[in-house]
Amino acid sequence: MTWTIALSVLLGIVLKMVMSPPSAVVEWIFSKLALHPKLNSKEVTVTYIEKHLEEEEKIRLIDNFNQATFLKQYDIFPGKENLFLHPETNVTPFVINVKREKNDSRIFVYCLADHVYVVKQYKNKVVAYDLRSENLQKFTLSATKDVI
Structure with missing residues (x-):
C-alpha cells in the first residue's frame, strides 16, 4: 500500500516537471534552438x-x-x-x-x-x-x- 502511494507521488512529480519545466530548463532549450x-x-x-x-x-x-x-x-x-x-x-x-x-x-x-x-x-x-x-x-x- 505504501509503495503505491510513494509511486503515485513520484509519478505526479515527474508529470509536473514534464508538463511545466522550470524556467531555467526552458531558457536553455530555447538558447540552443535560437536563430x-x-x-x-x-x-x-x-x-x-x-x-x-x-x-x-x-x-x-x-x-x-x-x-x-x-x-x-x-x-x-x-x-x-x-x-x-x-x-x-x-x-x-x-x-x-x-x-x-x-x-x-x-x-x-x-x-x-x-x-x-x-x-x-x-x-x-x-x-x-x-x-x-x-x-x-x-x-x-x-x-x-x-x-x-
Whole structure:
C-alpha cells in the first residue's frame, strides 16, 4: 500500500516537471534552438578586413549584436546558398567565428544603412536574417574609419 502511494507521488512529480519545466530548463532549450543567438565574447573571434578586432571593440560589437532586434528571416532554397553568403554589395562584413563545444559556426554581419543583414553558416546549413540595431550600425561606421 505504501509503495503505491510513494509511486503515485513520484509519478505526479515527474508529470509536473514534464508538463511545466522550470524556467531555467526552458531558457536553455530555447538558447540552443535560437536563430539569433546570444554570443559570449570569450567564445568568439571577430575579424574585419582579415584583421582581428581588439578586445574592447570585440566586446562592444558582441554586446551590440546581442541587443539587436530580430526583424525577419529569409528563405534559402537549396543551391542558392552562395547568393546569401556573398551578396552583391560593397559593404565589408564583420566575420564572427563562434566555437561552442563541438559546434563551430561563422556569422557574417553586413551593416547597411537601414538594417543589419546577418548570414549564419554552420555545418552544411546557411541561415540569413535581418536585424535592427542603431548602435551596431554606428559601431560599423566608426570601425571603418579607423581601418581605412
